[in-house]
Amino acid sequence: MFPKTIAWQDNKVLILDQRQLPAKEVYLECADAAAVTEAIKEMAIRGAPAIGIAAAMGLALGALGITETDYPSFYSELNKICDSLKGARPTAVNLCWALARMQGVCEANEAKPVEAIKGLLVAEALAVLEQDIAINKQIGANGATLVPARATILTHCNAGALATGGYGTALGVIRRAWEDKKGIQVIATETRPLLQGARLTCWELRQEGIPVTLIADHMAGTLMRQGEIDLCIVGADRIAGNGDVANKIGTYTLAILAREHEIPFYVAAPLSTFDLTIKTGEEIPIEERDPSEVTTLGGRSTAPEGVAVRNPAFDVTPHRYISAIVTEDGIIRPPFEETLVRFRGADGR
Ligand code: MRU
Numbered sequence: 001m002f003p004k005t006i007a008w009q010d011n012k013v014l015i016l017d018q019r020q021l022p023a024k025e026v027y028l029e030c031a032d033a034a035a036v037t038e039a040i041k042e043m044a045i046r047g048a049p050a051i052g053i054a055a056a057m058g059l060a061l062g063a064l065g066i067t068e069t070d071y072p073s074f075y076s077e078l079n080k081i082c083d084s085l086k087g088a089r090p091t092a093v094n095l096c097w098a099l100a101r102m103q104g105v106c107e108a109n110e111a112k113p114v115e116a117i118k119g120l121l122v123a124e125a126l127a128v129l130e131q132d133i134a135i136n137k138q139i140g141a142n143g144a145t146l147v148p149a150r151a152t153i154l155t156h157c158n159a160g161a162l163a164t165g166g167y168g169t170a171l172g173v174i175r176r177a178w179e180d181k182k183g184i185q186v187i188a189t190e191t192r193p194l195l196q197g198a199r200l201t202c203w204e205l206r207q208e209g210i211p212v213t214l215i216a217d218h219m220a221g222t223l224m225r226q227g228e229i230d231l232c233i234v235g236a237d238r239i240a241g242n243g244d245v246a247n248k249i250g251t252y253t254l255a256i257l258a259r260e261h262e263i264p265f266y267v268a269a270p271l272s273t274f275d276l277t278i279k280t281g282e283e284i285p286i287e288e289r290d291p292s293e294v295t296t297l298g299g300r301s302t303a304p305e306g307v308a309v310r311n312p313a314f315d316v317t318p319h320r321y322i323s324a325i326v327t328e329d330g331i332i333r334p335p336f337e338e339t340l341v342r343f344r345g346a347d348g349r
Contacts, residue, residue, distance in 0.1 A: 005165065140167060243337070
């Protein structure tokens with residue numbers, strides 16, 4: 001079984017605090033939208049689909065707290081909460097996708113009493129969570145067909161149950177290949193600076209007994225050259241119309257290394273991660289995070305005081321390095337400009 005990343009309980013949102021993993025399994029109790037916004041910003045919850053779900057639940061919490069009873073005032077208050085949730089993290093499009101879906105429910109039910117709309121918003125947020133788990137299982141089933149028996153699979157960051165409503169995208173493919181008894185094993189990159197690979201992916205896989213070996217990020221090239229990696233699979237935060245993929249910083253480097261060593265490089269993501277309103281990855285906003293994430297490790301300083309730092313949290317991998325994108329609707333192959341059009345999300349983005 002996979003860990004419970006997020007839950008709705010007694011009109012509160014419970015979030016497994018990923019900053020404390022693997023040392024402690026602690027749930028944050030968020031009683032209002034501001035607390036959920038903070039949890040996303042500070043990465044108590046992270047991973048594109050998971051922050052989409054958190055945003056939907058945060059907005060539902062926010063709706064419950066609105067005292068206005070006429071629709072126009074309620075809608076205007078709801079939009080203010082939406083705007084602050086949207087500002088929490090800029091790169092993963094799932095956050096905007098989930099909020100747009102919630103706003104759509106509100107607008108479609110304009111004629112109903114505000115109290116009824118609040119109930120519908122809570123139900124919608126729960127549906128976003130439940131559907132995400134089902135979508136991931138389908139991604140897993142589709143992607144496992146790409147995994148040969150006894151494959152050694154490299155993954156980067158955490159695109160697992162912790163990054164989603166459950167089961168995971170890239171780790172969903174790995175989970176399914178394991179359930180299918182393919183005898184696979186995983187190489188997890190540690191994923192500096194925040195160590196999502198070491199702390200989260202290794203923790204998740206070990207809980208299920210899936211063999212995993214941890215490497216420092218820069219060791220991947222050597223393992224590839226030595227023939228120790230059969231395929232790479234990662235998640236995504238936003239996929240542009242031409243198939244360019246924004247994902248955790250370091251993905252681009254791995255994709256180039258994989259091409260050099262003729263190793264397939266797969267991306268697994270739900271359709272809610274596609275942003276077909278943008279043509280290329282150049283248009284994807286890349287979050288730059290606090291320098292202290294780079295200058296410290298485990299709370300200890302690892303660099304001279306005041307040193308200049310760059311800390312982009314994501315990079316863009318050009319589509320030419322991607323062998324295929326696995327979605328719940330099937331496997332998309334190059335040329336992505338042509339094949340992606342057929343996989344437009346349900347909301348037409
Ligand atoms: O900064 P993070 O930890 O939110 O970054 C997460 C990633 O880059 C994941 O690979 C991506 O969101 C896909 S999660 C299914």
